[in-house]
Amino acid sequence: MARLFHLPLDPFCRRVRLALGEYGAQADLIEERPWEQREGFLAMNRSGLLPVFVDDDKTVAAGIEAVSEYVDETRGGPDNSLLGKSPAERAETRRLIAWFDVKFHHEVSAPVLGEKIVRRHLPKEAGGGAPNMNRVRSGLAHIRAHMEYIGELAESRNWLGGDDITLADLAAAAHLSSLDYLGDVPWRESPAAKSWYQRIKSRPAFRPLLVDKIRGMPPPRTYTDLDF
Amino acid sequence: MARLFHLPLDPFCRRVRLALGEYGAQADLIEERPWEQREGFLAMNRSGLLPVFVDDDKTVAAGIEAVSEYVDETRGGPDNSLLGKSPAERAETRRLIAWFDVKFHHEVSAPVLGEKIVRRHLPKEAGGGAPNMNRVRSGLAHIRAHMEYIGELAESRNWLGGDDITLADLAAAAHLSSLDYLGDVPWRESPAAKSWYQRIKSRPAFRPLLVDKIRGMPPPRTYTDLDF
Numbered sequence: 003m004a005r006l007f008h009l010p011l012d013p014f015c016r017r018v019r020l021a022l023g024e025y026g027a028q029a030d031l032i033e034e035r036p037w038e039q040r041e042g043f044l045a046m047n048r049s050g051l052l053p054v055f056v057d058d059d060k061t062v063a064a065g066i067e068a069v070s071e072y073v074d075e076t077r078g079g080p081d082n083s084l085l086g087k088s089p090a091e092r093a094e095t096r097r098l099i100a101w102f103d104v105k106f107h108h109e110v111s112a113p114v115l116g117e118k119i120v121r122r123h124l125p126k127e128a129g130g131g132a133p134n135m136n137r138v139r140s141g142l143a144h145i146r147a148h149m150e151y152i153g154e155l156a157e158s159r160n161w162l163g164g165d166d167i168t169l170a171d172l173a174a175a176a177h178l179s180s181l182d183y184l185g186d187v188p189w190r191e192s193p194a195a196k197s198w199y200q201r202i203k204s205r206p207a208f209r210p211l212l213v214d215k216i217r218g219m220p221p222p223r224t225y226t227d228l229d230f
Numbered sequence: 231m232a233r234l235f236h237l238p239l240d241p242f243c244r245r246v247r248l249a250l251g252e253y254g255a256q257a258d259l260i261e262e263r264p265w266e267q268r269e270g271f272l273a274m275n276r277s278g279l280l281p282v283f284v285d286d287d288k289t290v291a292a293g294i295e296a297v298s299e300y301v302d303e304t305r306g307g308p309d310n311s312l313l314g315k316s317p318a319e320r321a322e323t324r325r326l327i328a329w330f331d332v333k334f335h336h337e338v339s340a341p342v343l344g345e346k347i348v349r350r351h352l353p354k355e356a357g358g359g360a361p362n363m364n365r366v367r368s369g370l371a372h373i374r375a376h377m378e379y380i381g382e383l384a385e386s387r388n389w390l391g392g393d394d395i396t397l398a399d400l401a402a403a404a405h406l407s408s409l410d411y412l413g414d415v416p417w418r419e420s421p422a423a424k425s426w427y428q429r430i431k432s433r434p435a436f437r438p439l440l441v442d443k444i445r446g447m448p449p450p451r452t453y454t455d456l457d458f
Contacts, residue, residue, distance in 0.1 A: 063321035093291035093300040
């Protein structure tokens with residue numbers, strides 16, 4: 003069985019789990035805390051970043067860019083790809099993936115999740131302790147413009163990238179879902195974004211994410227509710 | 231003719247120029263200063279980031295991830311791809327691209343190029359002025375470990391990603407070449423990295439980068455020298 007080294011609330015790992023679900027593919031999930039810098043993990047991915055996917059034949063894909071494309075090539079293939087059908091469609095999917103994985107991550111996910119979750123697990127000498135609420139507030143201020151942009155896209159297209167669901171939807175949903183676990187998504191900002199998220203949250207591929215539980219940090223009731 | 235919106239010393243744009251050269255493809259180069267936030271440019275790429283590639287048929291690929299894959303699909307194709315031949319090879323290429331575009335960029339290129347080049351062009355109210363030498367020094371301290379890693383890869387493989395030249399080599403070379411324009415690459419750190427770079431610097435695709443000139447900031451003599 004293929005293995006995915008992941009963390010439950012890491013948006014990049016969540017995207018891969020969503021994609022596996024959409025392809026109808028399986029993988030054993032192995033929880034890895036990258037801040038522990040475990041030797042065996044660093045041997046698979048020297049950069050120390052999640053996710054890492056180890057295939058049945060021991061092929062290792064390391065880091066979100068490699069894992070996402072590898073899984074699309076091997077589990078999706080040309081007929082079931084979540085990137086799009088033409089080079090132009092794939093360019094739009096990849097533009098939006100970068101929007102969420104680079105810009106949204108830098109402005110929102112990294113400060114909010116970093117402060118509220120990662121910092122709890124770090125030893126004191128590595129910066130562990132109470133969250134820096136200034137960084138959290140900055141992240142939550144930035145999320146509003148992103149909700150608007152998602153709403154704009156959702157109003158002008160069937161899915162964020164175009165007619166069909168793509169990895170762009172999964173990337174956006176992965177980031178939002180991690181923040182939603184913390185109750186930090188201002189759904190009222192954009193009804194169009196909310197209704198797009200309701201559609202994606204109702205898909206079977208989404209179910210495993212809704213049962214994730216972080217010890218000592220239960221999600222708000224609306225996290226699992228399809229009619230939030 | 232296709233058009234590439236770029237900046238001469240931007241490592242991401244340089245990678246695309248190198249790739250176009252390797253594929254034997256052409257594009258008009260149009261210089262764009264992203265910090266000016268030109269409306270027509272933001273209409274093509276809302277994130278405001280370079281590079282943007284506009285194809286003959288007006289297809290727009292925006293951002294390095296989209297541009298790099300789009301150009302590989304349309305100019306390289308299955309027989310001439312610079313990503314690798316198998317899913318496993320492509321996973322390794324993409325792992326290394328992320329190493330350079332994310333980790334190396336964050337630790338080295340962004341602080342050094344941001345302080346020494348971008349800041350010169352910014353208006354004072356947007357943070358323009360003299361470089362923050364602490365950030366420059368931090369970037370230059372981090373480059374040493376990367377030179378070692380490049381050397382390790384170059385010693386154990388024909389090219390950084392494996393037997394053949396790939397976008398991983400072009401990504402590494404693009405970042406290093408921008409820093410080399412500033413005389414900021416410690417070539418003595420790793421003879422293996424230096425000899426890998428000599429090979430890639432000698433390729434015809436590299437020539438256009440060697441004639442780049444930034445006004446008021448000439449490169450050191452060794453920048454163009456193949457025997458540096």
